[in-house]
Amino acid sequence: MSNINPEPFTTRPEIEGMFGVVTSTHWIATAVGMGILEKGGNAFDAGVATAFTLQVVEPHLNGPGGDVPIIVHDVKRGRIEVICGQGPAPARATIAHYRSEGLEMVPGTGLLAACIPGTFESWMLLLRDYGTMRLRDVLEPAIAYARDGYPFLERAAATIQTVEQLFRKYWHTSAAVYLPNNEVPKPGSIFTNATLAETYTRILKEAESAGGNREAQIEAARKAWSKGFVAEAIDKFCRTQEVMDVSGSPHRGVLSADDMAKWEPTIEAPLTYDYGRYTVCKAGVWSQGPVMLQQLALLKGFQLDGLDPTGPEFIHTQIECAKLAYADREKFYGDPKFSEIPIATLLSDAYNDERRKLISEKASLDFIPGSIEGFGGVVKLRRQEGQREAVGAMGAGEPTVGRFGEVRGDTVHFDIIDKAGNMISATPSGGWLQSSPVIPELGFCLGSRAQMFWLEEGHPGSLAPGKRPRTTLSPTMALRDGEPYLSWGSPGGDQQDQWITQFFLRHVHAKLNLQEAIDAPAWHSEHFPISFWPRTARPGVMVVENRVPKATIDNLRERGHIVEVGPDWSEGRLTAASKIGPRRRAAANARGMQGYAAGR
Template identity: 75%
Template sequence: MSLVNQSPFTTRPEIDGTFGVVASTHWIATAVGMGILEKGGNAFDAAVATAFTLQVVEPHLNGPGGDAPIIVHDVRKGRPEVICGQGPAPAGATIAHYRSLGLDLVPGTGLLAACIPGPFDAFMLMLRDYGTMRLREVLEAAISYARHGYPLVERIPATIATVEELFREHWPTSAELYLPGGQVPAAGSLFANPRLASTYERILQEAESGGGSREAEIERARRSWSQGFVAEAIDRFCRMQEVMDTSGRRHRGVLTGADMAAWEASVEAPISYDYGRYTVLKCGPWTQGLATLQQLALLSGFALDGLDPTGPDFIHLQVEAAKLAFADRDTFYGDPAFVDVPVEQLLGETYNGERRRLIGDRASLELRPGTIPGYGKAIGAREGGERVAVGATGAGEPTVGRIQRAAAPAEDARRLEKAGAVRGDTVHFDIVDRWGNMVSGTPSGGWLQSSPVIPELGFPLGTRAQMFWLDEEHPAALMPGKRPRSTLSPTMALRDGEPYLAWGSPGGDQQDQWIPQFFLRHVHAGMNLQEAIDAPAWHTEHFPSSFWPRTSRPGVVVVEGRVPKATIEELQRRGHIVEIGEDWSEGRLTAASRDGVRRKAAANPRGMQGYAAGR
């Protein structure tokens, strides 16, 4: 009997070997990462090469101007660590400045939403302190693909088409690169970004010019980025260009070369929650990763073993736990270097015992954050039966201070696209090498549709600052030097105290919905990694989005068409507003594990571009 027929949820075999595995959201990046392992590199060398390749082949999902939170486990150190590649807000990014521009939300596109770019320095830190290879060895594949071209996956030209008018009318530097010959490029055609290739070639040339150790090379590369020609080009572009954004007006940026020079990636401890024999690890509350841990803390009080992972009980419990966790996200989370986030209380049994009682047989249609005296601030108050907050209704319209319930999906998407707010997504990779080193990384931001291309560099800046609130009292308030409360959420888990599993997914607010779904299917339903990825999935849009214009759709659950009809009918009976998507439309998970000498991996088949490899 074939592998496909062994399970109703398997599209591919789970990769299984003893040498090493790489899983990523694009087959080219997976191949590059596996090639590094084959050359003798470790998981960290492979991660750097994979990440730079993903910047090239998925420019609609990530880029050098974006962000990169990473969780690593180095067998030499014997402990998991977080590498923070999330750049903070620039010195000029103050609430007073944005309000003086007539804004009450940070725009979703353009220069005002740019934080300090984080990926380059984060991956240089990883290569220097955890890796073994020279800079050229890990950069050469990405440079080659940028210089000579790669085949465009369907979503890249589709994304370009949605912002074609914006590029032509307002962002000519983006039109020059992404509309070659004045046309949207065709899916499957070879596409090159020679300017980006030149940027990395120049960094490499400057890094190698002084000779010496690999560490010395890496340090020179970091200086070329943050204090050299890259920072100078970014500073000049932000000072000289007035850029159209989702406010419907043109604005200059506030990011400067001084901001670039003052910031470096850093290493910190992860936060964790013990779930049975597993310890699940996340980045700190400057991301939304804590929401996965809160869901597990709530669900630990329910008997999930034996539940059908496509059944109404399983889906209802996870969705209701997500609603409570994300309500807390929007009330308590923020950069712990600036605000005190009550992580221990949020994961404690006393708090979760009380919250768990809110999960009944009916779907909640309310946003219900918890109360911890002295901490947090709920988004707004109630006025006339509607939730009030700092918000905006659309590009160019007067801001009215309301989180809007979104229009019907198609109508809402068209409105956002017209405003230039085509939401980017994210990439992800998981790697385990023969020695047992593990990496889980979720680079994002700096999307081709987020901000105009800086012509000297071949890439745009990111827009992560849109996740700040322009409310001084909120934990996620905009402040210079502060990290935005990001949606980016790599994950790692120990089993019986030993490093076991790395996984994650693109998807914005959906990341920490699909991530716990995968884990619960693996732990409670006994699915292998590929089965747990392939199984029918869902997400709720109950809470305000992290992205401009911060809409919410209370009670809405979007499920894949493969979810059984009987399950959908029962969810509706319980009060959920169920929308049925395409059969293969939810999640872009990848995963990798180590179990003794075994190395396993899996990747999402949706979209036909994610792949796992190994031996």
């Protein structure tokens, strides 16, 4: 067993104060959220403003046409709740329809990949039922940035460059927005999206012209979105446009205004797991969140206190537990409204005691989901040899995954805690600029979350109208000694609940503070099928940052892991916030040079 080494390295201080903290994947969004707290808003008001700003300043990572799971702790309600902003499949999204289009899997881009957009309705629910401010207060910053401009990120420019020919040849409405002056925007240039600004300005105008109090105006905004001009424009675009997608053929969409009018986000209790003095809270089995809880249920049987968090024992143990948990994700998870999911068994001591016996000192190269009689579906493993580029000329799969599994984005995340102790953790995603063409009247595109469905019958993840796809989005909250303590999360598709778990283990077992736990060298496994097109797996492959000690890498290879070494700062974009008594703390990731925490 290797013991904890030298003093942990950090890129910046852990933010601390007593007034409030905001941390997000973009400094502008963090500043906007902090500004709302300064104006007297609560964490939920700040969350809505932060979220709308992130749509504008990180358009390659999220957008209005996307989806979001939100975890909140509302002091007044005295409990942690999950808001499910994951829109389901449209009414016409049947396996038969997709098969009739000659498809064996849902394309990773284009209109057939769209579920009902979940973000706007979810932010309106949060503002109405948990917030205190008017719609104008939380929407104006995003409108101003879309209208007047903001410095364009290097990664956003690189993403556009990747899909430039797709835009030029097929997605002309996207080219009109994202190739201003007929060229890829230069990093740092001031970028605007006037049409998106006009869309939100019109929603605000229609909301305020309805008169009445704060709640009445929010309801009018919801009507403009789901039953008004926004839904009508989306409906028309899906009905009339044949859009080229990653399948190599153009397709019309199946999303309709009627789908949007009938859907609302829901509030539910989190799934929880007790790990020592902590109770970890995640979204349900319609997300991948429970794979963290399953990892903890397996890890509980190992002695991790005192291990070096960059040592081979620590990394091997976490990776092997992740392989088993993610195998169960593939077999069992899905929308519990459509299939009974045996989550109580999957988190039980008896089940995990048996699963833990599969873990040895050697790396497993096998895909081994558990067996629970009467539950789960058959998983067809598609192997991917060599490196994978998930963003190609057709814009397939996750938004910004590069060689060596390096994730430079692919969604956004924020955590906020206010003076009163209200907490929010949210991971908005989807509707990114490379998912499908911009709807010209609205200035944004639809999402591509439906690519997570299977087009085979009899699986919990099989496509069906009204069914939620098993999203990878996975915000997290934890109690400590029964008190709400920590909120955290990361962009990263399938890697989210690997980095989220690693952060937690470093914080709990290695006693690293929030910033130290974020900055520590990280890694991920590609052993199991990715959730995005083309749904391939790379058995035995793990990717580590170059900062992981060479001795550790050598030992992992001796154990049978296929280790690929990525750049020094390439794994994850975690943010985290905590509260103990009156103290508020926050940290953000230096990776990607975008995330910042603020507070006082």
